Amino acid sequence: MTASSRMPTRVFSPPRWFSIEVLSTLVHLVKMNDMDEQSLLSDYENLYKNLFNQKTPKNTMEWMKRLSLSVMRAISLERQAESQVERIVRYVNRNSSEPLSLKTLSCQFDISAPYLGRLFHKEVGKSFTTYLNELRLRKAEELLRYTTLKANEIAERTGYANVNYFYTLFKKYKGCYPSESKARASRDQEGVVHSLKQK
Numbered sequence: 001m002t003a004s005s006r007m008p009t010r011v012f013s014p015p016r017w018f019s020i021e022v023l024s025t026l027v028h029l030v031k032m033n034d035m036d037e038q039s040l041l042s043d044y045e046n047l048y049k050n051l052f053n054q055k056t057p058k059n060t061m062e063w064m065k066r067l068s069l070s071v072m073r074a075i076s077l078e079r080q081a082e083s084q085v086e087r088i089v090r091y092v093n094r095n096s097s098e099p100l101s102l103k104t105l106s107c108q109f110d111i112s113a114p115y116l117g118r119l120f121h122k123e124v125g126k127s128f129t130t131y132l133n134e135l136r137l138r139k140a141e142e143l144l145r146y147t148t149l150k151a152n153e154i155a156e157r158t159g160y161a162n163v164n165y166f167y168t169l170f171k172k173y174k175g176c177y178p179s180e181s182k183a184r185a186s187r188d189q190e191g192v193v194h195s196l197k198q199k
Contacts, residue, residue, distance in 0.1 A: 019064045026071050085123045096135045097159040102128055137173050144182040151178040
């Protein structure tokens, strides 16, 4: 007799086999929706251990029902939150000069700050801080180009209370300081005016 023929063969009952199929589908759904597997399903070893610990077919089906409802509810909330991110982005676009942060937005829109941060990055493709800074600095660049406002005034108008921080960020994102950007814009405008005069 070979070693393989002496090994006991595990035969699953129909409810148990069906539960394994459903469990695989739930895991796939959680992955497909890019959700936190650990918080929803725990690790796979414990997940299947819980399944095999169910003593009767009835217990197995009730356990699967609770788990399925939990996953479906989480997916539904995730999709609602995704549409909420769109509303938050519109709010940020309209109020970018206000003192905004994940904490203030989480209070206003009734969603936890860490969760909002993860969701924002997932939906927008960048962190909230990066998005807000890029938005503010684009507006700052427009004000430098088309107004006579000084850099400290522009910093205040675009949401930066600390002028030095504004200078640092501008250099980081735009590759030059505000004064250099303004000088460059002035030269460009003078060039356009000069070319128009020559025509």
